[in-house]
Amino acid sequence: MNCNLDDIIKSSKKILLLTHMNPDGDTLGSMCALYSMIYNRFKIRPDMNVVSGIPYNYKFLPNIELAQRYFDKSLVYDLVITLDVASIERILDSKIFFDKAKCTVNIDHHKTNPKFGDYYIINPDASSCGEVLFDYFKENNWQIDTNAAICLYTAIMTDTGNFRFENTSSNTLRAAAALVDAGANPNYIYKKCYETKTKNFVLFQNYCVNKAVFLEDNKIAYTTVYKKDLEKFAAGDDYTDGIAETLRAIDTTEVAFVAKEVDKKLTKFSMRSKKIDVAEICSKFGGGGHTFAAGCTIKTDIDDAVNKVLREISL
Numbered sequence: 213m214n215c216n217l218d219d220i221i222k223s224s225k226k227i228l229l230l231t232h233m234n235p236d237g238d239t240l241g242s243m244c245a246l247y248s249m250i251y252n253r254f255k256i257r258p259d260m261n262v263v264s265g266i267p268y269n270y271k272f273l274p275n276i277e278l279a280q281r282y283f284d285k286s287l288v289y290d291l292v293i294t295l296d297v298a299s300i301e302r303i304l305d306s307k308i309f310f311d312k313a314k315c316t317v318n319i320d321h322h323k324t325n326p327k328f329g330d331y332y333i334i335n336p337d338a339s340s341c342g343e344v345l346f347d348y349f350k351e352n353n354w355q356i357d358t359n360a361a362i363c364l365y366t367a368i369m370t371d372t373g374n375f376r377f378e379n380t381s382s383n384t385l386r387a388a389a390a391l392v393d394a395g396a397n398p399n400y401i402y403k404k405c406y407e408t409k410t411k412n413f414v415l416f417q418n419y420c421v422n423k424a425v426f427l428e429d430n431k432i433a434y435t436t437v438y439k440k441d442l443e444k445f446a447a448g449d450d451y452t453d454g455i456a457e458t459l460r461a462i463d464t465t466e467v468a469f470v471a472k473e474v475d476k477k478l479t480k481f482s483m484r485s486k487k488i489d490v491a492e493i494c495s496k497f498g499g500g501g502h503t504f505a506a507g508c509t510i511k512t513d514i515d516d517a518v519n520k521v522l523r524e525i526s527l
């Protein structure tokens with residue numbers, strides 16, 4: 213059901229905002245933006261829950277320091293809002309809050325989102341959850357404050373790869389322009405997000421790209437990341453972010469992926485494509501995402517999982 217956030221928030225006292233696991237700029241930026249907007253409009257301070265660690269480069273987001281990883285599981289919220297959460301499993305054990313909440317709202321932009329929750333605001337044509345929120349605020353005349361503008365700009369910028377992925381539309385750019393007018397500084401946010409990489413991060417990414425495998429006349433490019441590699445570089449959860457895009461950027465590549473060994477029985481995939489629908493491939497393994505950017509987790513060892521994925525790719 214589509215929803216009117218004004219009415220829902222007005223009738224709620226205790227509100228929780230939820231991100232997805234391995235949070236990115238979109239889910240964190242959207243959460244902090246909505247926090248700021250709700251506080252300014254209703255004088256309610258929602259709780260913010262990050263279900264796994266916050267990458268260092270997003271610690272500049274206004275109000276992010278109020279986000280917590282663990283909450284008292286006995287809490288019951290009037291309202292729980294998920295942001296950029298494509299499927300409910302991605303909130304991990306915070307699902308307990310979602311299940312117990314009196315009302316739930318699902319705000320997202322993934323086309324594979326099954327529309328869980330009592331209400332939803334989902335636009336698969338939007339670049340990011342940040343853009344969905346921006347459009348909602350604009351349509352409903354919610355005045356965007358500077359902190360929210362910084363957060364929404366970060367959400368949109370990171371999910372569009374700095375306004376260069378195929379999800380970048382004229383609406384995206386108009387939203388970005390309006391957010392700059394509202395106080396977001398593009399150069400400051402760019403530097404915070406992209407020029408704060410650690411030496412280990414860059415070396416790890418180059419290592420992974422260096423050992424990439426190319427198949428089908430270089431149309432398929434992928435790399436495998438073993439647990440021992442992650443340990444060797446003391447890699448954080450976000451260390452593989454962007455590697456699939458680097459492999460896709462090669463002129464011959466049509467589909468690229470990164471296979472990451474979680475353990476001997478679990479492998480995580482991040483897939484990118486120029487042509488084929490990788491959301492469809494990932495959904496065969498219980499994952500999902502967008503046509504040209506998707507992910508999934510397969511319950512088998514990395515070598516077997518890679519073969520399973522390769523079999524599903526037809527160019």
Ligand SMILES: [Mn+2]
Binds near residue numbers: 239296321339341371
């Ligand atoms: Mn997103």
